[in-house]
Amino acid sequence: MSQTTSRVLQLLGLLQSRRVWSGPELAERLGVTARSVRRDVERLRDLGYPVHASTGHGGGYQLGAGAALPPLLLDSDEAVAMAVCLRLAAGGSVAGVGEAALRALTKLDQVMPSRLRSQVAAVHDATVTLTRDAESPVDPEILMTLARACRDREHVAVDYVDRAGAATSRRLEPYQLVTTGRRWYLLAYDRDREDWRSLRLDRMAQVQAKGSTFTAREAPDAAAYVRRAITTSPYRYVARVRYHAAKEVMAQHFSPTTVTIEDDGPGTCVVVTGADDPEALVLYLAMPGVAFEVLEPDEVADGARSMSALLAEAVRR
Template identity: 75%
Template sequence: MSETTGRVLQLLGLLQGRRVWTGEELADRLGVTTRSVRRDIDRLRELGYPVHASPGHGGGYQLGAGAALPPLLLDPDEAVAMAVCLRVAAGGSVAGVGESALRALSKLDQVMPAKLRSQVGAVHDTTVTLGAATDSPVDPDVLMTLARASRDREHVTAGYVDVRGNVSQRRLEPYQLVTTGRRWYLLCFDRDRSDWRSLRLDRMSEVRALGSTFVAREAPDAASYVRRAISSSPYRYVARVRYFAPEHVVARTFPGASAVIEADGPDACIVTAGADDPERMVPWLAMPGCDFEVLEPSEVIDAVRVVADRIARAAR
């Protein structure tokens, strides 16, 4: 790297670290003349960085907001702090930012030296978060390994415990990570079962990227696949229920991860959802506050009659 290029990068880092600098302050920090500072400011502007200059007392050089986010220059302490915060956010403690935090963490981790990466792990391992939004915490290293493997189309092996407690070893082609806000899932192709699977990350262990790559298959839509899988496949009973209300009205009650909702004309919709106990499912089905009918299965239809009779007796 040339001396001028290195100085321009150092100048960019200074401008990102403080709101306003005078030309004299920058010249002193960089060990150059104010004329050299002006030339370096012009180079930054040519590269697309909006550096503003204001004259007079209290004025100076200021890095403004541009149309695109410029690359950030972080010192080691800042990089460690940012990575720790992103790990916490990716774990679900900040609603709605899990996937974005994971993408940012993946980019930062890619360029972070091994020494700093170990510092991040040490800080995270010795930190306890109270009141996290998820009841199924995921090891950040598992998140990072699967994020990188999905991006690079790299084979993965992992241990997995299914909903019935069965333990198995999986050979996977990872495609995409999906978060519901409470849990993380991986859309992947299971090489031993020759089929697509959605796996909960908190049930995975000993996740290893093998280094070998695979040719991408035509994959299903990750969000739709995971939504269908977690709303029905883990449960003994899967109900189909017609609600006599528009889809958007019923959707206010059922989170996207708990049920699949499909329009059935302008004034009705069909909800597909699962449960292990039909009677416990009935009050949940009644939550939208509109008329509905259970189409299948018979066990849930019978449970509606039983619960309705019980409520009628309580009313008398």
């Protein structure tokens, strides 16, 4: 790195550490003349950093907000603190934060020295977070390994326990991570089964990046695939139910991780969801208190009749 480039980066670090710097203060810190400071400020502006200059009492150089976010310079302590916070955010339950935190963490991890990675791991291992989603925790190293593999199109091998409790070994081409706020899922192409799969991260162990890369296939929409997988495919009975209410109204009663909702004309919509017990499914569908009719299957319609008779008998008694 040239002396000039090093000095410009040092100047950027100073501007990011304090709101306003006077020209003489910067010149003293950098060991250069005020003219050199002005030239370095122009170099930062050419790189897209909005450096404002003002005169008079309290004036000086100030790093402003631009139309785009330029790179930040972090010292070691700041990088460790940011990585720890991003790990916590990636596993948290704030809607919309988990995926963004994971993307930022993946970028930071790519340039972080190994000595700082070990510090981040040590802080994270010594931290316990109480959240409402603790029933399905995800190992942060698994999360990071899969995020890097998705980014780099790298083969991975994992040990996986499916919903029935069967342990298998999977050879995967990982494409995208999806979070529902409660759990993390991986959309991947299973090389042995020659098909796409949606896999829960909390059921994974021994996740290993193999070093070899793959050519990207035409992949399904990750969010739609995972939503369909977790709302219907695990269950014995999948019901289609027409509600006499608009899609927007029913979306307030059901979680998007448990049902899919389709438009069905003015004032109606169709909800698709599943369960292993048809009568329990009927009770779940009745909870919003909105009139509905079971379109399919017959087992769920029969469950609605038996539950209706049971509830009617309870009222008569």
